[in-house]
Amino acid sequence: MLLAPDTDGYAAATRPRNSSTPQRPGRVARVTSPGDLATALREVAALETSSGRRLQVVPQATGHGAGAPVTDDTVLLDTSGLADVAVDPDARVATVGAGATWAAVNAAAERHGLLGLAGSAPSVSVSGYTFGGGIGWLVRRHGLASAALRAVHYLDGEGRSRVAREDAAEETDREALWAFRGAGGVGVAHTLELDLVPVPDLHAGALLWDAVALPELVAAWADTLDSAGAGVATSIAVLHVPPLPLFPEPLQGRVAVHLAVADPDGPDGAAPLLEAVRSVAAPVSDTWGATDAAGLARIHLDPPAATPAVGAARWLDAATPGLAADLLATAAEPGSPVVMLELRHVTGAPAGRDGALVSAPGDFVFHAVGPLGRSTREQIGSAFARARSVWSAADTGLTPGSWVDGAASVTDALPPHVRERAAAVADRVDPQHRIRRSRLLG
Incomplete structure (x- = not known):
């Protein structure tokens, strides 16, 4: 109805x-x-x-x-009502509705010692995140979430039920799966089949300091990245801390340095990094330790309520640690329109199955967010431009599309030849353009 x-x-x-x-x-x-x-x-x-x-x-x-x-x-x-989740622990596969959230999927999967390749926020739906590539805390061990996609049950523009699989009888459905793996997808998806991965000894945590220690903390982070374990994922950020109980009282209303760290293989891989940053200054808050899926989902410190915001993001290359301090400093002034600016380390993320975007195009991800209301779009845009003047020295030319908050289109999320192929698949699935195309296709 x-x-x-x-x-x-x-x-x-x-x-x-x-x-x-x-x-x-x-x-x-x-x-x-x-x-x-x-x-x-x-x-x-x-x-x-x-x-x-x-x-x-x-x-x-x-x-x-x-x-x-x-x-x-x-x-x-x-499609938020399409929220069923079923886990086959022997096959390590989850079959989930397109409206299911990662919180629901991983709550079911972890009962079997498994997790899906979830993102930073537990309330994100599995479908949009996965179809856009999907950069999560297990990325350095298991790659992008799009590569874990096994099949998609979907409808075409005429309302016909179809299944996108690698072994589908029709070429259109084989090509559709390729497009679902990172190009935003085609048609209307209702059910996904996803690989789950074993997580033998999950450790994660968030560390917070006053931003006065920013240069020294960034240097310690950058100097120890090469010694981190192969599965260790980190994000270092400048964060304008809101006056919420989620945060320690001494930092509320102040600018902080936020380090998020995760390792599915235990505590040892992150030890050199943690020792280095703790030696710079004692954290005001430090939650590092053994955890579960819910704890992993908390380390990014995402706002608990819906927020009107615009964002910027970019895939950056191996030169990023050398410019990290200057880049983070662009958002460190009190009153900055950008309330969060982070650098995510994804070096070594493995490639997966064939798809539009199934391997990380860079070694790092830049991500910044400015809330509307606190500042105007113009003010936030000017702050993003200041950041761009720094990160452009490490630019790969591509944007992680699902991380660009509040954008109508993200035309540089895919190389032109990939975007053209995905658009051609969308035309075959929905020749009348009845269904709005992914913003990754322009």
Whole structure:
């Protein structure tokens, strides 16, 4: 059933996690089972006939990647109700609904000593994150989440059920799986099959210092990266700490250095790094230790509530440690429009199966976020430009598309030949362009 703007279901579906762009679709279709998808597409076609207007379908689960306008010539397809999770521990495979969150998937998987390749925020949906590449805390051990994608059950533009697999009978479905692996996907997905990985001795934590120690902490981090274990993932950031109980009272309202560290193989791999940074200054807060999936999901210190924000991100090369201190300093002044600027270390992340984006295009990821309301888009954009003047010396030319908060399109997330191939697949699956294309395709 299509919901009109004056209904409760409509209001709930149009409050995405990133609320930087208002959503006012003509109708909302609430989906709670795969069968609802075909019904919704038929109802959209009937509404087009009765209204005399062409409508576009916009799938959305949690809305972490929301940024493009959603206006009255669209029907928002709310897939958050597709949240079933099933784990086959022997095959190490999870079969999950497109609206399932990583918190739900890993809560089920860890009962069997396994985890999915989740991202930094537990409330992110599995589908959008995986289809955009997926850079998580296990990336240096197991690679991008897109490469762990085994199959996708989806609908094409005519409402036909299809399965994207490597051994699918039709070339279109084989090509669709290639596109789902990092190019944002095609059609409307309702079920994913994903590899799970063993995590023998998960350790993780977040360390916080006052930003007065920024230069020395960055130097200690940069100097010890090469001695870190092969599975150790780190993120070093400047963070403008809000006055929330989530953070230690001495840092609330101040600028902090935030180091997040994770290792699925135990405590030893991160020991040289942790010893180096702790020797610079005693952390105000230090949660490093053995943990579970929920603890791993907390180390990035993401805001607990939906936030209107815009972001910037870039894949950077091996020269990044040499410019890290200057780059982080661009966001370290009190009152900066950028409240979080981080560098994520992903060197050595293995490549996986064939797909649009299944290997890390760089050794590091730059990511910055500016909340709207605290600052204007123009002010945030100027701060991003200052950061760009520093990180451009290590630029790979590509952007991690799923990390660009509040953007309508991310045209440099893929090399041109990859984007063109993915767009051609989307045209075959949905020749009438009934379904809005991924923002990674422009």
